[in-house]
Amino acid sequence: MIFIISGSRKGIGRELVEHYLSSGHTVIGCSRGLTELAHPNYTHFELDVSDEPAVASMVKKTARAHGRIDVLINNAGIATMNPVALTPLTTAKSIFNTNFHGTFLLSREVAKVMLKQERGRIINLSTVAHPLKLEGEALYAASKAAVESFTQVQARELGPTGITVNAIGPTPVLTDLVKGVPKEKMDSLLQRQAIVRFGSIEDITNVIDFFIRPTSDFITGQVLYLGGIS
């Protein structure tokens, strides 16, 4: 299958790329920086997911080169730990640009390709920060709440077309994204889960593999949280 995975330079995105490459798929990734990953079935685009012409061009080049796009994983995301009172507007805008506008642009462009195939899978990355209403993460949680709502509405718009749109909300996974969160805060966050431990890449690929398999064609507009959060 042909995958597009955003935010693929490091963290969860990089691991997702390696997972799907090792299962024999072709992956097209993108992030603002260059990747060190070199693999015959991997192509990297250096772009910001909120750059409309760059995203449109990547999607068109991918469709032309491979003839189809089977799976889109909207993984690129950024976070800040900051109380609302101390959050600059520039930070708020950049969080929404990457997390929400990036997801919107990629989903819009890839859906046009998937419509022609009359099948496709779109998976968006959310977070438990939204259902847990995490203090200090208002902008991050709000941007992901927007992603969840977008997931559910786009799922309905694409309902009759063979394209499903779902989201996964991981619990904390040890990547650069959560590096700045103080230990006590992280511990108390984990304690709110039904199953108290960090999430792993396998927890995430398990859910994505479920969303993308052919028999999941009746599952759309869902947000699946890990660790027993609801």
Add this chain to the structure above:
Amino acid sequence: MIPSIIIKSIEGLNSSWGLEYFQELNADTRLFHPDSPMTSMQLVQLVARLEEVVEEETGQVITLADEHAMSQKRSPFLTIGSLSEYITSLLTP
């Protein structure tokens, strides 16, 4: 050139839509308009096809997204003529 690109694209898509309404196409043919049978999903298919063909023919990547798409007065998607004008306005000469 643009009107003929639009007409060819609709003809191509209509082979699977099977709409009699689109048998005869000209600048006044209504597209996403209350008097036309085109659905919003068919409009999206047309938009995707046009973006592709315009790039093939002109080498320019355009995005056909307009805030007035659903408007009955100002939408560029009302007729083949208005869509043609809209696409032309997005292309750099």
